[in-house]
Amino acid sequence: MAYFNKRYHPPGTAPGTLRELPPSLDQPVHVRQVRYSRAAVKVNTETGALPLAPSTEIEGVTWLHVQGHPSRQLLTEIGERYQVHPLALEDIDNTGQRPKVEAFDRQVFAILSVPRFSDGRVEVQQASCVLGKGLVLSFCGGTEDPFLPVLKRLQDGASRFRSRGADYLLYALLDTVVDQGFPVLEAFGLELEELEEKILLRPSRETLPHIHAVKRELILLRRMLWPQREVLNALVREEQDLIKDDTRVFLRDCYDHTVQVMDLLETYRDMSASMLDIYLSSVSNRMNEIMRVLTVIATIFIPLTFIVGVYGMNFGANTKSPWAMPELNWYYGYPLIWLLMLAVAVGMMIYFWRKRWL
Amino acid sequence: MAYFNKRYHPPGTAPGTLRELPPSLDQPVHVRQVRYSRAAVKVNTETGALPLAPSTEIEGVTWLHVQGHPSRQLLTEIGERYQVHPLALEDIDNTGQRPKVEAFDRQVFAILSVPRFSDGRVEVQQASCVLGKGLVLSFCGGTEDPFLPVLKRLQDGASRFRSRGADYLLYALLDTVVDQGFPVLEAFGLELEELEEKILLRPSRETLPHIHAVKRELILLRRMLWPQREVLNALVREEQDLIKDDTRVFLRDCYDHTVQVMDLLETYRDMSASMLDIYLSSVSNRMNEIMRVLTVIATIFIPLTFIVGVYGMNFGANTKSPWAMPELNWYYGYPLIWLLMLAVAVGMMIYFWRKRWL
């Protein structure tokens, strides 16, 4: 994830302005229009089709889903057809928004983040939903449509789902988005356990960027998921005609899921911070051990080298003085020197051993 | 404890879905049905028995306890017989939930965590309770039944307990679960004291994984126990017909226990964080001491080795020049060199001593 991934207008732009897409965002866009009532479900995925008019049947629900970043023209068209507030349209267009919920005159507008985990990296897409009377509009970035299971339930399921109204559809969409957090966090959990083992058993230089990557992804992911709690909480509590009381029970369940996701995320952040500390200690422990043994070896040889140096002095050539290195001429001089050196070496080793430096 | 220990459905699954158990969770399940009133207690532990119908007596209480992970079929059956909300059933099935309390139409549903300490590791089981009119359902994972003392009190006790109603039974169950925290924290307290002594007196390489393990268990345990405060608080405060006022006094006492448990847990977390710092300082202190002494030894011998090297030079062979190492031919040359070296060594040691480097 990039540190800054928000589209924004230059300061001073009029609110509600939509912009042409930069080429980098110009990917294929898929529009799916679903209209259902207790009795039946009709699905229309022709890309070029005009958006349907809002359902006029009393109990029917119209669901329009746009997968990929819609063009300025498409967005304007949808906005006009369904009377979406310009500020909502701007937020749909400027992806990278913080999750939020906003109540406009006759519509509720919600933005959530859809996380996905692949190869140790997390990718986040913005999902925006508009709830109107008998109407749900949903928009999701990227190429993978997270709402296919909901469509399937609509088509497969008994008439229960279909008869519950647009607010239940909104819940189903939000729930799907929020539950995307669990597989991502499960993957992170496994990665943390793997990392933990590596750190304690065989820390290497490659472990450091790995820890940093995990920490970074968790910090950025937290930023995208943390506000989802407030979003669901607001939906559960706010006085809102569009959301019926028996849907609120389900939204509360969904709110619980956001709390669980954040709980796990916070725990993981704690653990990853702790792991950096442990890594540092572990590396420095290993290093200390090496340095200690090597220094001890060096220190044992230093007096020995001094001794052999003494007998390398050329005083022995002075034959006039009995003080001039008489040891050189002793019968057992050479073996005695070896004994002396052995004694010094063993003595030092015993000393080091006793002090537990070895 | 694993970092991620929650069962969850694939995103997009319909709410209230129950799943077949994975083989790993397929352990023996024990069902115990208790029906009591002021006068008597009847206990039925036949595994295959069908759940009893809810008590029809005005003051009787039916208590159904399931030990182990119930199968999909058993759960569905219980859910239908006692009209448990599908979302509650889903949470009973998907263990690893965050503790929470939920009020459904005519029932209160609570999830708590039962910690157990064995061999320096903590294991947490999910305990779920449903309180209805004259009805308590309880579910606990694992093989050890934490509610046996409550059953014993029901059977032994005077009629006081039996005449207090289902809400008091719920309190007795919750209190038992919450109090499981004390022995666990006592064990942690002892472990921390032991660890502290080790760190200050004889830090070793094995201490590091030990500190990490304690810290990790505390972080994970905190995640499972922290929300219990809110659960008890909600039960004490919420307007709820099912819970009588004189039971609330007891629930408040139980709430106090959750606060004490969290207080201790937070203190322990602080202490374990502090211990890592102290460990690092302690290790680095020991290391510094070793390095300092060894370096001082090496430094004392370096000038001496230089001196003996000087007299190992072959200038003495040049007999034509009086400048060519006349020392070699002095009568007391050799002893004088030893005196020089002794003076250098003693001088350096005094210098180091004065500077407090030794």
Add this chain to the structure above:
Amino acid sequence: MAYFNKRYHPPGTAPGTLRELPPSLDQPVHVRQVRYSRAAVKVNTETGALPLAPSTEIEGVTWLHVQGHPSRQLLTEIGERYQVHPLALEDIDNTGQRPKVEAFDRQVFAILSVPRFSDGRVEVQQASCVLGKGLVLSFCGGTEDPFLPVLKRLQDGASRFRSRGADYLLYALLDTVVDQGFPVLEAFGLELEELEEKILLRPSRETLPHIHAVKRELILLRRMLWPQREVLNALVREEQDLIKDDTRVFLRDCYDHTVQVMDLLETYRDMSASMLDIYLSSVSNRMNEIMRVLTVIATIFIPLTFIVGVYGMNFGANTKSPWAMPELNWYYGYPLIWLLMLAVAVGMMIYFWRKRWL
């Protein structure tokens, strides 16, 4: 940014006192007077012109903008003409204020911070706005006028903007100021990514002041931007006749932007703190690696030097004893010594290799 950048009076000065400008702040001041209604816009930028009287038309709006630090005389004049509260005038004069909003009798007074990013450093100017009936006064420090795009929209735009009243103008100004945060944070995001790469791949001594600079700027920037949240929140929520309900929708959008700005800022602070840790680990990893290899080299040569020292001893000159270094006279003595040394060196390298110290 300096740590302390607030102008203040000596303690005990009467409230509302204005002071002569210090020479350092004596920069050219530009006054722009705009009067508009649905129909037309009149702009007057003559520097010497007296402030206009407040508009008397029912739907007209007077906007007076002062760019640069106004002189004591100009401020007094404006204050009297538009009946600005003396405490507000004092806060306009004493730049470096914390963003805040204050409701006086018939006016709302708001202070915001305008950040700008140039060359890795952030500069913050104080923007003050006064909202009265049909009146907006705005003041901005520095030489760059951030409100030019708003003027342009007034002049270009359809009559929509012009007919919305003074509160919408205030919103437009605040929105422009708040949105200045996004380009600044985008620049910081890029800098952090660059820094991150540097830290992980090639940490150098110059990286440290760089990390510190980023951290410092983020801390100081946070101080200036954090209170903007409260300011916008207060404007959205407070009961205030001067702000109409349909402007509140826009202010709420603007509030969301302040939340996003702070969110990013907090995330960046987390990241920059984390980067210092990673830098330290990275540098110490590199250092350890160097020290290890060098120490291993030294350690291998120490026993070898000892061996050659042994055969530099002058015992061989003692021809009377068969114990006096007979090796020197062996036929293959010299090559054997080389073999011995080779064996020692290879043996140690194998040992180090096995212990993974190499």
Add this chain to the structure above:
Amino acid sequence: MAYFNKRYHPPGTAPGTLRELPPSLDQPVHVRQVRYSRAAVKVNTETGALPLAPSTEIEGVTWLHVQGHPSRQLLTEIGERYQVHPLALEDIDNTGQRPKVEAFDRQVFAILSVPRFSDGRVEVQQASCVLGKGLVLSFCGGTEDPFLPVLKRLQDGASRFRSRGADYLLYALLDTVVDQGFPVLEAFGLELEELEEKILLRPSRETLPHIHAVKRELILLRRMLWPQREVLNALVREEQDLIKDDTRVFLRDCYDHTVQVMDLLETYRDMSASMLDIYLSSVSNRMNEIMRVLTVIATIFIPLTFIVGVYGMNFGANTKSPWAMPELNWYYGYPLIWLLMLAVAVGMMIYFWRKRWL
């Protein structure tokens, strides 16, 4: 202080259960019964005496104080005589409770912690108070009675104290307990200042356990004192017939003292955390200085030792070649070598000096 110092029942025990004392807690218990009214004070300290009946005079107050851990029998007796709630009795018995206040039917029950400082260690005793109509029961662990000054004031004082009622007596007891915090914190303040001086001027290995001990005591003390704030706050604010309005002024003053105690404690915690950082830096600074000087010495001698080694080579014995170490035969060869070595040593020292490594 131990990490875990709470007595608790095995999970599942019935609420209100009292237990036989373990032998370790079986210390002498002193019971003091005081009955006073405006006119007079009667004190009865006979250990074996039965508790008095509650006072029947309208304005008289009965104060029963138990010093030391009461036996199960004594507690039961007191509980029955004064109708104390079983949960309160249980909390009096299970010492190590978190400070709290609980309102039962006609009584207020409060638990506080009495800290004492001796020899750098803090000891905490539990003090429990029950306030009824015309009745105060107080219990304090340990052997030192903290309430003697209150008794003295009752006996010495004018009739003011005696005529104020039981709630004022409760205040006097709580105030005495809370004020015990000041001498403890004063002692900690002195210890911190001493520690600070040690750390900055002459950090040693013994300083580390000292810092840890202070930090540990502060963390544990905080746990016992922090909740006292809430206790006093609750007493000041809660609607409670037993506490008269003019006593509340005094309780508010006592609340202020708890706030001051916590404020100091938090500041000390900050300081002790900061001291560990400073200690680490200080030790590593000292170490670095030693290592640097020693390494510089070693580095200066290394090239010199190399030079003398060169002239220890036996090439000079080869008399056939003019290339074979002709220096050995120069007239001034030996002194020249000394000059060379002097030049190298001085050159390196100048280089190190310039680089500020010396």
Add this chain to the structure above:
Amino acid sequence: MAYFNKRYHPPGTAPGTLRELPPSLDQPVHVRQVRYSRAAVKVNTETGALPLAPSTEIEGVTWLHVQGHPSRQLLTEIGERYQVHPLALEDIDNTGQRPKVEAFDRQVFAILSVPRFSDGRVEVQQASCVLGKGLVLSFCGGTEDPFLPVLKRLQDGASRFRSRGADYLLYALLDTVVDQGFPVLEAFGLELEELEEKILLRPSRETLPHIHAVKRELILLRRMLWPQREVLNALVREEQDLIKDDTRVFLRDCYDHTVQVMDLLETYRDMSASMLDIYLSSVSNRMNEIMRVLTVIATIFIPLTFIVGVYGMNFGANTKSPWAMPELNWYYGYPLIWLLMLAVAVGMMIYFWRKRWL
């Protein structure tokens, strides 16, 4: 500042007790009595004068200021004359109080802290104010009277100030005290900038105590200033007859100043914590650089010393074996050895250079 600077009574002392001053606090005390109304100001600074009776004129204000620690007798006298609550008198006497505000029957009592910066150290005095009807009592420790500018404004100013009543006088005093924070924080800001430069450019051993001193002063200062926010906030919000509504506007401005002071203080604390980290990194960076270069030098000479050691061996004396160091007898033996050593040294330097260790 000392860690503990609070005067307190022994636990168990009766509330409202005043004590004789310890000799250390027995400094000269100056009493100034001011009585003013719209028309005139009368000042009486005779030290021995008895306190004036409260003003009986409807609009007159009596202001009594005591500079220095008042004696027990003086305080008792003032307390009786103006009917100050004993608890307030006790708090005036026991300096080192936490800032607070307390509403007694007909008086408001406020304590603030007056910080002063001199020579890098902060000194804090307690200022206490009592507001009654037509009456303000003020007490300030130390020898410097902070309220002289207020007196001057009273004497110089137009009748505006004099006609505003006692609550405005209280505001003027509080504002003066709160604004003392700005010069102190400005001084800290400059010190931090200086420290920052030192840390990044030339960290030395003296920098560490400096950082610690700044951090310590900030922590202690924060403790004394933090509660001033609440004090001003309480004065602005509380229902209080003694404070008129148009004074509240000014108190709100004063509250803003306390917020700004705390904001800066928090930022400085963040910066000083960050500086310790940077200092550590900076020192360790410098150290690493030294160690690296020195170790590289040592490592280059180690193989060279080994080589010259080889040719110092006495095998050459064995003239019977052609294997006995034939190099010694080669015609170009000696220059070839030099070449070999040069090659080794250059090779190692190239290797180190490539690895960027030099």
